[in-house]
Amino acid sequence: MADDLLTKPERLSGISRRGLERLDLMLLSVEALDLNGGEAMLWMAGQLGFADIFPNRVELWKRRCYNPLRLACRRGELSEPETDALISLLCALADRLYPMLRQLLSSAEPATLTAQRWGLFQKRLDELIRERLNPRRGGVQKLLDPVEGPPLRLQLIQGLAFGAGSGGFDRLKASLMDASA
Amino acid sequence: MKVSHRFEQTSCRFTLEGLPDLSAGQAANVIGILSGWQLALAGHTELEGKREHLFALLEVVLPYARHLVSGVPRRFGAPGHPVQIEPVAENGGRRSHRLRLFSSQPDTPPLELSLDDAELADLVRCLDQLRLDPRVQLGFSLPPERPLPRREILERIPLRQRLFSPVAAATALAITASIGLLVPLPRRATAPSVSPAATPTAPLSPPERTP
Numbered sequence: 467m468a469d470d471l472l473t474k475p476e477r478l479s480g481i482s483r484r485g486l487e488r489l490d491l492m493l494l495s496v497e498a499l500d501l502n503g504g505e506a507m508l509w510m511a512g513q514l515g516f517a518d519i520f521p522n523r524v525e526l527w528k529r530r531c532y533n534p535l536r537l538a539c540r541r542g543e544l545s546e547p548e549t550d551a552l553i554s555l556l557c558a559l560a561d562r563l564y565p566m567l568r569q570l571l572s573s574a575e576p577a578t579l580t581a582q583r584w585g586l587f588q589k590r591l592d593e594l595i596r597e598r599l600n601p602r603r604g605g606v607q608k609l610l611d612p613v614e615g616p617p618l619r620l621q622l623i624q625g626l627a628f629g630a631g632s633g634g635f636d637r638l639k640a641s642l643m644d645a646s647a
Numbered sequence: 648m649k650v651s652h653r654f655e656q657t658s659c660r661f662t663l664e665g666l667p668d669l670s671a672g673q674a675a676n677v678i679g680i681l682s683g684w685q686l687a688l689a690g691h692t693e694l695e696g697k698r699e700h701l702f703a704l705l706e707v708v709l710p711y712a713r714h715l716v717s718g719v720p721r722r723f724g725a726p727g728h729p730v731q732i733e734p735v736a737e738n739g740g741r742r743s744h745r746l747r748l749f750s751s752q753p754d755t756p757p758l759e760l761s762l763d764d765a766e767l768a769d770l771v772r773c774l775d776q777l778r779l780d781p782r783v784q785l786g787f788s789l790p791p792e793r794p795l796p797r798r799e800i801l802e803r804i805p806l807r808q809r810l811f812s813p814v815a816a817a818t819a820l821a822i823t824a825s826i827g828l829l830v831p832l833p834r835r836a837t838a839p840s841v842s843p844a845a846t847p848t849a850p851l852s853p854p855e856r857t858p
Contacts, residue, residue: 564772568657572765573741574690621718627768628716633709633775640792641716644800 479549483534485642486544487605488625489552490533494598495622496559498590499566503559510558516551535599535606553639560630567627588619650678652783654776656769658689661777663701668784679784688770691760694748698785703729705774705789711744712771717795720744735761 481489497503504523511520520526529548531540544552560567569575570583592610599606608614629638654661661684668679684701686694696704707723707730714720715734720742724731731747744767746760762770778787801809 565657568765568768571763571768573743573763574765624764625716627764628712628771630768631772631775632779633771636792637713637716640713640794643794644717645794645797646800 477546478543479546481544481549481642482644482646483532484646485644486532486549487535488622489549489556489642490530490536491609492556492622492625492629493530493552493559494594495587495591495619495626496556496563498587498594499563500559501590506559506562507555510562511551511555514551514554514558516555519548519551520555533599535603537598537600539600549642550639553635553642556626557629557631557634557638560626560634564627564630567623567630570623571627584616584619587623588615591619648675649682650676652678652777652780654773654780656772658766659769659773660687661685661773662687663777663783665785671784673784677782677784681785688760688762688766692758694758700729700748700751701785702787705778705787706730707732708746708767708770708774709789712767713792714795714799715767717800719795719799 493507496507500506507526508520508523511517511526520529528540529544529552530536531538532542532544533539570580570587572580595606595609599609601607601610609618625638625641628634648666649664650666651662651664654663663678663681663684665678665681665683667673667675667677671679673679681698681701684696686696686704688694703724707728711720711723711732714723720734722731722733724747729749729751731749733745735743735745737743742764744762744764746762748758748760750757777783778789
């Protein structure tokens with residue numbers, strides 16, 4: 467699959483800025499769930515055969531900076547092989563973290579334990595958001611808002627859970643290409 | 648010889664049974680002719696069905712999951728369809744998913760299952776595994792995943808938020824127009840009369856003097 471992506475001619479992905487925003491936020495959620503998420507991303511990129519696209523942390527960071535909510539935001543659009551590589555990476559990481567995602571979404575788990583898990587996830591995600599995203603942007607303020615934040619975080623976790631696994635790539639890619647409202 | 652394949656997730660187990668279609672040159676471990684399937688969901692009744700029920704389940708559950716990822720869950724499965732699924736709001740803001748399975752036997756009430764997000768994710772992963780497994784060649788013809796059009800995405804934005812911009816624009820226009828009407832129009836200055844063509848009313852030559 468990685469070979470296919472690399473041999474395709476360079477063309478724009480067709481993913482809107484909003485789609486790139488969601489993609490990066492889901493990667494940020496992976497980092498919040500896994501303390502070693504940054505290293506895991508790079509390792510997984512190598513495993514999937516994307517070492518040419520993401521040879522190091524800086525190259526990966528540069529692609530993620532197309533998120534308009536970033537402090538160091540880049541203009542322009544990613545090419546299709548780059549977005550496909552990022553989505554494949556996200557699906558593989560979500561697959562790896564699926565047991566944790568499932569625990570967060572399950573209503574069969576004890577309520578107090580689920581609340582603690584969500585609290586820990588929220589704390590780590592908020593730290594990453596404050597560190598890397600522009601706090602003056604409305605989207606960032608919504609994520610940090612105690613009322614508007616929880617449904618957005620739930621949607622990110624749902625996106626990861628349904629994007630994990632063999633059929634997740636197409637589902638996730640199509641959702642990132644949704645028309646912007 | 649009968650072939651059986653099992654696909655499992657934490658709360659979900661799918662078992663497919665069938666035979667290879669030897670006339671199509673399928674290998675001995677491939678299911679090309681489905682004789683039956685069983686779906687065991689933890690805490691729920693075990694389900695069984697035929698090929699058409701499995702196809703109906705795939706046709707309904709996968710598009711529902713696709714819409715859920717985009718944040719616009721809606722009902723799938725028209726009346727009369729053997730499988731229906733819809734979101735159900737629960738207390739505490741959480742949502743569950745009501746899966747209804749209609750039996751082909753007459754006078755049998757539909758089986759209703761309430762799944763949480765985790766159970767639905769397990770079911771979707773199982774369905775993904777079986778439809779993408781090269782050992783299962785049942786000719787699934789599911790439409791490819793497509794981005795949702797704008798009219799479907801708009802549903803996730805509350806009506807108040809959607810109407811805010813046009814209403815604010817109309818109000819601003821009305822206020823500006825009202826203020827404009829209150830300002831008196833400047834009086835139009837009387838246009839200077841066009842000077843008539845220089846027609847000599849008097850002879851240019853001085854009148855002759857009479858002695």
